Amino acid sequence: MNRPTASEDDRRYVLALGTPDRTGIVARISTFLAEVGGSIVEAAYHADADSGWFFTRQAVRASSIGLGLDELRERFATVAADLGPETEWTLHDTGVRKRIVLLVSKEGHCLHDLLGRAAGGELPADIAAVIGNHPDLEEVTRQHGIDFHYVSFPKDPAERGPAFEQVRKLVDVHDPHAVVLARFMQVLPPDLCDHWAGRAINIHHSFLPSFVGARPYHQAFARGVKLIGATCHYVTAELDAGPIIEQDVIRVDHADEVRDMVRQGRDIEKLVLARGLRWHLEDRVLVHGRKTVVFS
Amino acid sequence: MNRPTASEDDRRYVLALGTPDRTGIVARISTFLAEVGGSIVEAAYHADADSGWFFTRQAVRASSIGLGLDELRERFATVAADLGPETEWTLHDTGVRKRIVLLVSKEGHCLHDLLGRAAGGELPADIAAVIGNHPDLEEVTRQHGIDFHYVSFPKDPAERGPAFEQVRKLVDVHDPHAVVLARFMQVLPPDLCDHWAGRAINIHHSFLPSFVGARPYHQAFARGVKLIGATCHYVTAELDAGPIIEQDVIRVDHADEVRDMVRQGRDIEKLVLARGLRWHLEDRVLVHGRKTVVFS
Amino acid sequence: MNRPTASEDDRRYVLALGTPDRTGIVARISTFLAEVGGSIVEAAYHADADSGWFFTRQAVRASSIGLGLDELRERFATVAADLGPETEWTLHDTGVRKRIVLLVSKEGHCLHDLLGRAAGGELPADIAAVIGNHPDLEEVTRQHGIDFHYVSFPKDPAERGPAFEQVRKLVDVHDPHAVVLARFMQVLPPDLCDHWAGRAINIHHSFLPSFVGARPYHQAFARGVKLIGATCHYVTAELDAGPIIEQDVIRVDHADEVRDMVRQGRDIEKLVLARGLRWHLEDRVLVHGRKTVVFS
Amino acid sequence: MNRPTASEDDRRYVLALGTPDRTGIVARISTFLAEVGGSIVEAAYHADADSGWFFTRQAVRASSIGLGLDELRERFATVAADLGPETEWTLHDTGVRKRIVLLVSKEGHCLHDLLGRAAGGELPADIAAVIGNHPDLEEVTRQHGIDFHYVSFPKDPAERGPAFEQVRKLVDVHDPHAVVLARFMQVLPPDLCDHWAGRAINIHHSFLPSFVGARPYHQAFARGVKLIGATCHYVTAELDAGPIIEQDVIRVDHADEVRDMVRQGRDIEKLVLARGLRWHLEDRVLVHGRKTVVFS
Structure with a gap:
């Protein structure tokens, strides 16, 4: 036998x-x-x-x-x-390998972290492609043998439609199980949110619902909070308001300036995104309404 | 209807x-x-x-x-x-109220904590009695309307048999679902460990298996660890080696002397004991061999 | 010598x-x-x-x-x-003992915790008096040998001026180093905020600035956050916006209903208030503008 | 001007x-x-x-x-x-850039993490070289433009002297401020411990002093602990007993098998090593006897 x-x-x-x-x-x-x-x-x-x-x-x-x-x-x-x-x-x-596509900008820490996990055999999916609205992270991506696509985004938000259309095509050719906004820094248009509903995953660099939107570490510094955090959530049309998959925090104090928060926050962003993404890929996250059930 | x-x-x-x-x-x-x-x-x-x-x-x-x-x-x-x-x-x-008996010594923080939880309706059991090998905590116990029994323990460990026998009787009259060593500071004799197997719960003031035995904060200070902890476990004949129910830690640094560790450690001891005891009383802890399954 | x-x-x-x-x-x-x-x-x-x-x-x-x-x-x-x-x-x-006055309502966990710490010699101050807008916590206060004053508050917020005036007098007779709103559940009028500026300390049951105002656990439940928290802060005229002294969080998940959050949140509230109050009493907290420097 | x-x-x-x-x-x-x-x-x-x-x-x-x-x-x-x-x-x-040398084996997560931090400009030092007793991590090291040296270690510990001598020469040519054992899995001989005293930094995959030596996650699993940890410490001749720089833990439960602990532990190892190394390089760690003062 x-x-x-x-x-x-x-x-x-x-x-x-x-x-x-x-x-x-x-x-x-x-x-x-x-x-x-x-x-x-x-x-x-x-x-x-x-x-x-x-x-x-x-x-x-x-x-x-x-x-x-x-x-x-x-x-x-x-x-x-x-x-x-x-x-x-x-x-x-689980014998059928899943695929993910990453959207990035200039900040590379989440990309580096996911590439390292993929190289170590820890990620339960293949990274099919990385798409950046800046070319900065092309080299490290290609060094890992993964395709990188640079899509130029116009300054004027009103004119970004074609760029998003190009991103959509580059993503959809892989029919991925997750579209990961790994510090992408662009707000997805509503039609893309719908199109990738339940698959588009964002990492926001605050403990939501605190500090929605831009420059959350600056907001945290100004308020004088004693912990900063990160939130991994599904993307929906309402900014930073989608169902939360995972959150975590790290302690800061009065001696930490914004740049210290940025640096320390990166470690939490990496962890929270990696955990949330893993749970999503292992079918541990069930969305119901605005909330999630996570069988971690 | x-x-x-x-x-x-x-x-x-x-x-x-x-x-x-x-x-x-x-x-x-x-x-x-x-x-x-x-x-x-x-x-x-x-x-x-x-x-x-x-x-x-x-x-x-x-x-x-x-x-x-x-x-x-x-x-x-x-x-x-x-x-x-x-x-x-x-x-x-759960409609039938459970009973617990607490064994204490001089340190009152765990007792105070459990009395406060009982008063707030948070504890899923009644405190049937408190037994102390010192009379220090009698007053606060009685103020909460709970019987306190003082049992004098001889200095010589070899002569403590009758005292333990008295404790056994005072406990067993309540047929309790848990016998809680709330910083009791006495090592139970093997026959009592057997007799209360699966019911005797201890809080040890270290992150076991580090710092077994006496004066764990002194041991932690000497070693220069950066976190101190507490462990809630079932009592077995082997000292501090019973199945672990719950553990947690708190950060310390070079500025913390032993007395600072003692003070900060109390907060962790209280939390860890309260959580472990709650889970035990709600039948969330299943023991198998030296380990526990905790459906928290 | x-x-x-x-x-x-x-x-x-x-x-x-x-x-x-x-x-x-x-x-x-x-x-x-x-x-x-x-x-x-x-x-x-x-x-x-x-x-x-x-x-x-x-x-x-x-x-x-x-x-x-x-x-x-x-x-x-x-x-x-x-x-x-x-x-x-x-x-x-530090050889001159400080005094604090506690304001409470019906929820007793913070009061029990502070009474237990006082009894254990851990609090660097004496509790001079406890004032409640409900009589529920009178008995436990008196059992610890501390004066309790019940001040009845009218239903209509517009008519609460005299009640607050009575509270002010009962507090000021002790000239306390801290006026602790230990889950007092009443919003102090601006003149009292000014009068006790730098001395009035509140514990809010959320990780501010998330979930300002009433029923923060209900808000947290509705949003589906994965951590709940508590915030100890100085009281200012703007609701829940005063300088933050200390914050902490605890993990929750989809299985936790509002009442579970309330129960688990209590443990964080107690810890955060105790730490913040201790630091205040030890002159470790320096306020500058909307923020604090905490030499913990 | x-x-x-x-x-x-x-x-x-x-x-x-x-x-x-x-x-x-x-x-x-x-x-x-x-x-x-x-x-x-x-x-x-x-x-x-x-x-x-x-x-x-x-x-x-x-x-x-x-x-x-x-x-x-x-x-x-x-x-x-x-x-x-x-x-x-x-x-x-701080205007004079420091240098570090990494010693690795087969496990790449700490190396990947440090390479990612170096690429992101976060590490306050240059990685001068990486030395491995296995060739597995050569490719990723070279992709980052860093020299990799493979040193073959004989099976028999008694015959490893020449290999360690070769490592010593490869390290010393850079006169590094830190020699980082990034999961090197080889016990340094006493003379190398002395030679690099105060500069050799190890990451041990347990919360020391628990689980000294080999296979700490297996030891943790067998004991049924509820938290696993990692420890960053200076290397001394006594195994896993050098002055501790930093430690942290992560929660596990009964459902976690050894391989789950290994996976989750990696995240803590990366964080603890990165923090400890950063503090060392910023002259925040002062060693005195068996302990450290860390001005983090």
Whole structure:
């Protein structure tokens, strides 16, 4: 008998599901998984009292199920149908590598961090391309063997439509699972927010909802806060108001000038983006309304 | 039709279970809960790859089930039997108030903290009694309307047997769900560790396994660590080596002398003990071997 | 020869000073302290590039100086005069016990915490009185041997003037070093803010500037933040906008309802208030404009 | 008159000094600095009650002093002599770029992190060379335009002498201010510890003194701790026992296997090493016996 290889043994089918709550959902899903022989490796549930919805994420050892992904999806569709028409679900195979595209500007710390994680085999996705509205980060990107596209943005915001259109095309050719604004510093137009809804992820350099918009470290300095933070969130049409995936903070004091906050803040931005992106790519983030359920 | 009162609506049956892992456990349990009409409010699962065991905690709205606790236990026993003879489980009704007994010495910060939480309705248990090997904390205990028993301990450790025997009797009369060593500063004899196994909870003033034993802040100061911590753990016969429930740390620096560490450490001790005790009382802590699963 | 007792040895003269920055300030002050034989135990400096001001706090072993506090103040006044007319400074003797008055409402966790710290000898001040706009916390206050004054506040905010006048009198009779709004839940009128400027300290249950005003945990829940916090700040006429002394946060997730945030937030409120108050009482907080310098 | 350029304005002379404590040290030093016109930008002091030593670090705007570094050192030597023969001090010019050499093995996360910081202009030193006992990290190092030297280490520890001798020569040619063991995984022989005393900096992947030696994440997993950490320390002949510069921790839980701890631990290792190294390079770390004073 063939023992699965280590990496084959690590392959998972990951189900993420949200549906209006009622009795018996867990029984319905777990009975189905037991019927197909699924060995559950991770399972998380959340019954949201506020919205009346139920959310679950289940990771099943792929080798324990004698079905391909398509067949499993087909069979699970009947379970989902039983749970009602509002049910939202995805079913992914971790053996199929995901793709991400990064949008950058001049600040390279988040890019460097993600490139380093990719090189170390830590990122659960391939970086398909990097797109910059400045050419500064082209060299480091290419050194890692990744395509870099420079798109020039006009000074006048009113004239940036064609530039965004070009970005959209460069991104969409990869059909990525995540479009990461890694300190991109450009506000996406509403149609792009819609187009990439649930896939466009931003890192904002403040602990939202404090210090929305431009120059948050300057705002933090002026207010005299004792902690600064960063927020990883889905991009929506309303600036810095999308569903929050992850946040963290770091202590500062009176001796820290704006440039010190900028420097220390970078470490938090890197961490928060890396964590949020990882959870997104592992189907650990379920969005409902303005909020997220994160099965971290 | 009677609507359950708010507090009746908050009443839960809480199942905590561990068993050797195999396919179908979740289906078996959730199907049972669905059959008795159980509305699951919280559910957590953990399949432990290292030990090959499976753990779960489920909180069900009591009002959704048309059975009393005893009948529910009886019915669930057949499910547990199906899961095999090694299965360990408890089923509690949050409507039945738990009891705890505190063992203290001279240092009052943990006692004050727990009394304050009890007064604020935050503690999910009643403090049945406080026992001290010094009389210092008698007054504050009595002011809160709680019995205090002073048990004198001889200087010579070899002669403390009768004192511990007296403590055992004073504790056992309450048949408590937790015996909390709230900075008790006495090492329990092995037979008491056995007798209260899984119920005796200690707060140690270091980040274990660093600085086992006496005067951990002095040890931390001598080593020059940059963080100090506290550890809440179950008491076992091996000193400071029982299963860890919760830990946390706080930053110190070169300017902090031992007395500063003692002062700052108190805040961490209070927090860590309060969190660990709460989780224990809410059946969120499952012990397996030297380690815990904490569904916090 | 008499050796000073331990507590006499711990007595300090504490100088806190702010002045427009220029070369030689440290030399001027430290030369003065050396001349009077002062053994410096703690010294901290901050040159604020943004405001162009210089701040320092120095703690000198009182027994090393052959002068009483009044004489020392008189002599230092000539140094301060040399530093220019804008110079602000205080000089305190830690051997003279400070006094604080607490304002409370119904929520008792901050009061319990401060009473526990006072009982444990940890608070560097005496609690002279507690004033409540509800009688709920009278009993626990009196159990600790502290006077409690109940002041009834009318429903209509427009009619609360006399109540605030009564509070002012009850406070001012103690001439306290700090008036602590320990979850007082009433907005001080501007004249009281002025009257207690630099002494009135509030604990706000959010990470300001997020969630100003009422029901911050509800606001945090609605926004879906991943950390909640608390802020200790001086009270000014603009609501929740005074100089921040200390802040901290705690992690929450999607499973935490508002009441869970309220419960977990209490622990942060207690810690942040205790730290901020301690620093204030130890003359570690220097206010300049809307911001603080904290020599913690 | 020429205004100094922005970067000239940022140039500092940094004095770091330790000496047995006595009255008048601050006055002596600050009077000297005032006499040479020094504008103090940062100043920190610590009187260590335990050892009876006094430590200070002062950063002075270089442009405010009409002396070159050599002349300033010569003049300050007379001040230091007055403070007694045990006095230890350094005086650096931040306008003179420091050099570091990195020792690596196969794990690249700390190297990637430091290369990214260097590329972003964040590191206060140049990476002069990277030396690896495996060739794995050669390519990424060279992509950043930095020399990489591969030194083969024999399996048998007893035969590694020549390899260490080769490493010593490759390092010493750069006369570096820091020799960073960025997950080097080789224990330095005692003579190299002595040779690089105060300059060899290690990152250990545990919260020392817990889990000294090999495979600390496995040890942490086996013990069931609830936080894992990393420690940046000076290398001494006793394994993992040198003076600690910085430590930090991250929360883990029962669901984290060893490989999860390894992954999450990397983020803490990177941060702790980057912070510790930065402080070392900015002369913020003063070693005394087994401990450090860190003016961060």
